Amino acid sequence: MTTLTGLAPVLTGTVELRTSSGWLAVCATADLEPGRGVAVLLPDGAQAAVFKDSTGRLYAIGNVDPFTGAGVLCHGLLGSAGGRPYVASPLLKQRFALADGRCLDDDAAAVASYPLRVS
Amino acid sequence: MTTPTPAAFGAVDRTGRPTVVLVGHGMVGQRFLEALAEHGVTARARVVVLCEEPRPAYDRVHLTSYFSEGTSPQELSLVEDGFMARHGVELHVGDPAVAVDRDSRTVTSRSGLSISYDTLVLATGSYPFVPPVPGKDAEGCFVYRTIEDVLAIEAYAQGVTSGAVVGGGLLGLEAAGALRGLGLDTHVVEFAPRLMPVQVDDGGGAALRRSVEGLGVTVHTGVGTQEITTDDAGRVTGMALSDGSELPAGMVVFSAGVRPRDDLARACGLDVGERGGIVVDASCRTSDPAVFAIGECALAADGRVYGLVAPGNEMAETAARAIAGPDAPGAGFTGADTSTKLKLLGVDVASFGDAHGTADGALDVLYSDSRSGVYRKLVIGSDGTLLGGVLVGDVESYGVLRPLTGSVPPVAPEHLVLPAGAGAPVALGPTALPDEAVICSCHNVSKGAIRSAVADQGCAGVPEVKKCTKAGTGCGSCLKVLGQLVDAELEAGGVEVDRGLCPCFGQTRAELYEIVRTLRLTSYRDLLDRHGREDARGGEGCEVCKPAVASVLASLAPVIGASVHVLDGEQAALQDTNDHFLANMQKNGSYSVVPRIPGGEITPEKLIVIGEVARDFGLYTKITGGQRIDLFGARVEQLPLIWARLVAAGFESGHAYGKALRTVKSCVGSTWCRFGVQDSVRMAIDLELRYRGLRAPHKLKSAVSGCARECAEAQSKDFGVIATASGWNLYVGGNGGATPRHADLLAKDLSDAELVRLIDRFLMFYIRTADRLERTSVWLERIPGGLDHVRDVVVHDSLGICDELEALMAAHVAGYRDEWADTLDDPERLRRFVSFVNAPGTPDPTVRFVPERDQIRPEPLPVALTETVPV
Ligand code: SRM
Numbered sequence: 001m002t003t004l005t006g007l008a009p010v011l012t013g014t015v016e017l018r019t020s021s022g023w024l025a026v027c028a029t030a031d032l033e034p035g036r037g038v039a040v041l042l043p044d045g046a047q048a049a050v051f052k053d054s055t056g057r058l059y060a061i062g063n064v065d066p067f068t069g070a071g072v073l074c075h076g077l078l079g080s081a082g083g084r085p086y087v088a089s090p091l092l093k094q095r096f097a098l099a100d101g102r103c104l105d106d107d108a109a110a111v112a113s114y115p116l117r118v119s
Numbered sequence: 120m121t122t123p124t125p126a127a128f129g130a131v132d133r134t135g136r137p138t139v140v141l142v143g144h145g146m147v148g149q150r151f152l153e154a155l156a157e158h159g160v161t162a163r164a165r166v167v168v169l170c171e172e173p174r175p176a177y178d179r180v181h182l183t184s185y186f187s188e189g190t191s192p193q194e195l196s197l198v199e200d201g202f203m204a205r206h207g208v209e210l211h212v213g214d215p216a217v218a219v220d221r222d223s224r225t226v227t228s229r230s231g232l233s234i235s236y237d238t239l240v241l242a243t244g245s246y247p248f249v250p251p252v253p254g255k256d257a258e259g260c261f262v263y264r265t266i267e268d269v270l271a272i273e274a275y276a277q278g279v280t281s282g283a284v285v286g287g288g289l290l291g292l293e294a295a296g297a298l299r300g301l302g303l304d305t306h307v308v309e310f311a312p313r314l315m316p317v318q319v320d321d322g323g324g325a326a327l328r329r330s331v332e333g334l335g336v337t338v339h340t341g342v343g344t345q346e347i348t349t350d351d352a353g354r355v356t357g358m359a360l361s362d363g364s365e366l367p368a369g370m371v372v373f374s375a376g377v378r379p380r381d382d383l384a385r386a387c388g389l390d391v392g393e394r395g396g397i398v399v400d401a402s403c404r405t406s407d408p409a410v411f412a413i414g415e416c417a418l419a420a421d422g423r424v425y426g427l428v429a430p431g432n433e434m435a436e437t438a439a440r441a442i443a444g445p446d447a448p449g450a451g452f453t454g455a456d457t458s459t460k461l462k463l464l465g466v467d468v469a470s471f472g473d474a475h476g477t478a479d480g481a482l483d484v485l486y487s488d489s490r491s492g493v494y495r496k497l498v499i500g501s502d503g504t505l506l507g508g509v510l511v512g513d514v515e516s517y518g519v520l521r522p523l524t525g526s527v528p529p530v531a532p533e534h535l536v537l538p539a540g541a542g543a544p545v546a547l548g549p550t551a552l553p554d555e556a557v558i559c560s561c562h563n564v565s566k567g568a569i570r571s572a573v574a575d576q577g578c579a580g581v582p583e584v585k586k587c588t589k590a591g592t593g594c595g596s597c598l599k600v601l602g603q604l605v606d607a608e609l610e611a612g613g614v615e616v617d618r619g620l621c622p623c624f625g626q627t628r629a630e631l632y633e634i635v636r637t638l639r640l641t642s643y644r645d646l647l648d649r650h651g652r653e654d655a656r657g658g659e660g661c662e663v664c665k666p667a668v669a670s671v672l673a674s675l676a677p678v679i680g681a682s683v684h685v686l687d688g689e690q691a692a693l694q695d696t697n698d699h700f701l702a703n704m705q706k707n708g709s710y711s712v713v714p715r716i717p718g719g720e721i722t723p724e725k726l727i728v729i730g731e732v733a734r735d736f737g738l739y740t741k742i743t744g745g746q747r748i749d750l751f752g753a754r755v756e757q758l759p760l761i762w763a764r765l766v767a768a769g770f771e772s773g774h775a776y777g778k779a780l781r782t783v784k785s786c787v788g789s790t791w792c793r794f795g796v797q798d799s800v801r802m803a804i805d806l807e808l809r810y811r812g813l814r815a816p817h818k819l820k821s822a823v824s825g826c827a828r829e830c831a832e833a834q835s836k837d838f839g840v841i842a843t844a845s846g847w848n849l850y851v852g853g854n855g856g857a858t859p860r861h862a863d864l865l866a867k868d869l870s871d872a873e874l875v876r877l878i879d880r881f882l883m884f885y886i887r888t889a890d891r892l893e894r895t896s897v898w899l900e901r902i903p904g905g906l907d908h909v910r911d912v913v914v915h916d917s918l919g920i921c922d923e924l925e926a927l928m929a930a931h932v933a934g935y936r937d938e939w940a941d942t943l944d945d946p947e948r949l950r951r952f953v954s955f956v957n958a959p960g961t962p963d964p965t966v967r968f969v970p971e972r973d974q975i976r977p978e979p980l981p982v983a984l985t986e987t988v989p990v
């Protein structure tokens with residue numbers, strides 16, 4: 001699992017996410033709404049969720065909510081606790097740190113975390 | 120006759136225990152029984168009660184609520200379930216005492232019971248005084264004291280259109296309120312030159328008169344009743360007044376004062392006062408040490424008969440203590456505060472201390488505004504001591520002023536009478552009061568006792584303090600101050616009473632609403648950066664405040680100039696997931712779609728469309744508990760396609776996802792049902808269409824029933840409407856769910872227009888003042904003053920905000936647009952409806968279904984708490 005702080009704001013360009021098979025172009029930065037996320041289908045069939053926070057920083061973590069098995073984290077609301085941004089699952093409301101995918105409400109749970117770049 | 124010991128337990132009954140007999144089970148009698156139990160007397164003595172009325176003690180003070188609020192006789196009961204059994208009290212209902220033999224110490228009852236007593240307590244109350252005018256016993260003449268009186272008045276009023284009350288004092292105005300509540304053309308005839316001559320002065324009387332007349336009651340002062348006129352059948356037709364005029368009236372209620380019921384005492388030779396009342400000493404003992412008298416029948420040691428509950432309760436405690444034994448602590452009863460705060464016909468009146476300024480050198484400080492019916496007078500002694508006062512119209516400050524009586528107030532008296540904003544500095548809060556100040560006069564609870572309940576006995580809120588001290592459980596007029604004191608004490612004790620919305624905001628939702636409204640803020644970012652907690656400013660916010668603020672912005676959108684559509688601009692990022700997609704997310708990440716079906720009425724054509732859409736998209740279909748149809752199992756990318764079909768057929772969003780109006784359920788009503796008295800379906804549709812889309816602190820539900828059979832279950836709704844022969848009754852604060860609550864009657868027999876106007880005000884007031892996720896039921900229980908306060912605000916416009924509330928609702932109604940149709944029209948918004956940003960055509964593979972009972976259901980998903988990816 002990679003630990004990564006959010007990618008600093010970049011105004012325009014293509015967002016790319018690193019998977020086991022290399023960098024994958026995801027969408028244009030302009031496609032992301034501040035405070036919201038989108039889901040990305042990965043080549044191996046897995047899913048990632050890419051977020052832009054209110055300051056424009058970008059993050060990517062796994063999209064499948066480990067508590068329900070549903071691909072929904074991209075639809076959660078963002079928040080920050082102690083300066084650390086997180087997303088709250090829309091189903092049962094557990095929070096996941098955007099920086100590393102760790103669940104803030106249950107130490108045993110975590111989702112993947114993906115490096116990002118803008119080209 | 121022998122002289123008993125002070126504890127008065129000389130003789131014993133068959134059981135070997137001493138016997139206490141209580142005659143009269145009224146308000147004070149019941150308080151006496153409670154005090155006996157508290158002092159442990161019920162555990163060691165036999166207690167027998169003779170009760171004349173056909174029911175145990177009830178709350179006489181709130182008798183008028185039977186008419187004004189539809190309170191049932193059962194609800195007025197003062198006796199907690201199981202009280203008598205738990206304390207072994209023998210209660211004989213409907214069996215009054217008819218004789219007392221003090222030599223043999225026995226009481227005889229009407230049914231023939233003969234009971235020996237060691238201690239006898241008389242709590243026989245008063246009877247209404249009826250002046251000896253000709254015709255006073257005619258058919259159609261009533262008094263106003265008991266539930267039986269109330270029922271008789273109600274029955275007789277069915278056949279008449281007007282009524283007159285003799286007496287313009289406290290009880291007379293109560294009676295006038297009752298007649299008004301019955302829809303009668305109402306008159307009050309008072310001999311004195313002003314209303315409530317005992318409590319208020321001329322200026323206050325004038326303000327009161329204006330307000331009372333404003334409510335449609337005709338007031339005649341300075342005239343006496345000379346004769347009750349009747350028709351040939353002996354039924355009341357009106358009265359002849361002392362100024363020679365005739366006042367036509369179909370019924371007459373006498374409220375010309377009360378007289379102590381001392382007949383039983385007189386007959387057995389106890390001392391009674393010249394003008395009535397059983398003579399008692401400071402321990403409430405009569406001239407026979409084995410006999411006590413308490414409440415309105417007693418002539419207290421200071422030579423007065425008290426016609427109020429609070430002094431009666433004090434006497435009850437005093438007598439119980441004396442009976443418990445000489446060791447029981449506490450002072451005797453030598454007189455009481457006759458301060459009163461009343462709500463008569465919806466007008467607030469309060470008087471306290473030396474209201475008439477009879478003390479030497481007393482001076483008045485006066486504020487009067489006849490436009491708003493507000494009158495405030497303080498009586499100040501030559502040394503600046505507050506001696507008393509009269510408040511009419513606005514009695515907000517009563518809770519603080521009464522306890523300050525007898526001391527020099529910490530701010531200049533003129534500041535205490537001026538309205539806020541007219542030169543008055545910060546309002547004087549209850550924290551300024553000394554510890555001895557009595558906060559609850561009904562139960563004589565001091566500020567010190569309340570503080571100690573919090574600080575020493577660990578009470579963590581008003582409900583606990585009420586339980587532990589009884590404060591606030593009488594007339595309720597002290598509740599507001601009580602709440603402020605409890606909070607202040609909790610805070611002083613280091614208990615962080617953080618009522619803040621979330622880690623980002625220190626304010627409550629209602630406070631944020633006011634900030635947004637007054638500063639016209641249209642952005643969450645601004646609100647967070649300028650008004651958020653220090654360490655939250657500039658941050659991301661959180662999942663609690665974002666939707667809450669979004670809802671506030673949406674409710675206020677028309678007046679602050681924010682966008683009305685919940686998916687516009689920054690607002691889009693604040694919405695809960697469901698609002699974001701205008702549908703309800705289900706456990707596997709699929710969505711459900713609920714079109715609005717106003718009032719539950721639907722044409723066959725529309726039913727067919729729903730069926731076709733469900734079939735074509737393979738959706739699971741179910742009738743909801745809200746009289747509409749839910750279509751489950753839609754993927755994000757299918758939502759716009761489904762809506763397009765529904766919108767084309769005339770459907771719109773049902774807001775099943777929003778903290779907004781859900782459904783207005785209806786019964787079939789007068790159109791079809793043999794019992795229906797109004798068209799409940801039409802009203803339900805009208806209401807649903809009026810309030811659709813209204814964002815609120817929590818979801819809002821409603822229902823309309825066509826008659827009292829209540830097939831639509833309106834009394835379990837946030838606002839429920841039940842048809843009556845002459846209009847609609849409006850109930851508020853009902854709830855189903857985990858903590859069900861029956862709704863309270865807010866107003867009766869409303870016309871269509873009155874109903875809608877009242878709901879407009881009620882909903883907007885709720886939206887303005889409720890906390891996040893606080894249903895109307897919880898809100899109504901929480902806000903100081905409860906239902907009465909809400910009624911004051913929305914019915915009597917006590918805060919002067921009703922115009923604004925109505926304007927807000929009008930703006931909402933005018934600005935309503937269907938969110939589905941709007942979204943379909945906007946390609947920008949539609950872009951969001953894809954499963955994957957990098958593969959718009961691909962459905963989410965985790966959304967899978969299996970068949971069940973000829974429809975689909977979500978396939979159970981594998982869950983694994985951690986996920987790793989090779990990088
Ligand atoms: C669909 C429906 C069940 C059904 O199949 O019949 C339903 C479904 C849900 N209800 Fe309900 N309730 C439904 C009628 C009711 C009723 C009956 C009624 O409205 O007459 C009640 C009791 C009445 C009441 O609210 O006072 C009801 C009391 C609740 C409560 C408890 C509210 C409370 O104040 O205690 C919740 C939880 C909450 O809101 O916090 C809840 C929450 C929910 C949620 C939102 C739970 C959730 O978060 O997923 C469900 C979402 C439905 C969806 O995805 O569409 N639902 N729910 C009903 C939709 C009615 C409609 O047409 O809009």
Ligand SMILES: Cc1cc2nc3c(=O)[nH]c(=O)nc-3n(C[C@H](O)[C@H](O)[C@H](O)COP(=O)(O)OP(=O)(O)OC[C@H]3O[C@@H](n4cnc5c(N)ncnc54)[C@H](O)[C@@H]3O)c2cc1C
Nearest residue numbers: 143145146147148171179215216243244414415426427428
């Ligand atoms: C409409 C109304 C509004 C009021 N509003 C207020 C208010 O706002 N504030 C306030 O402080 N006070 C108010 N009062 C006054 C208050 O109700 C009385 O002060 C209080 O009820 C006195 O209590 P009590 O027990 O002494 O008398 P009661 O409550 O009258 O009880 C006496 C009981 O004794 C019974 N009794 C009499 N003789 C016998 C017998 N021989 N054997 C057995 N039983 C007998 C009677 O039937 C009665 O039930 C109001 C009264 C009315 C009627």
Ligand code: SF4
Nearest residue numbers: 786792795825826830
């Ligand atoms: S509430 Fe009354 S009118 Fe409506 S269906 Fe029931 S019985 Fe008929």
Ligand code: FES
Nearest residue numbers: 559561593594595
């Ligand atoms: S003053 Fe009446 S309940 Fe407290």
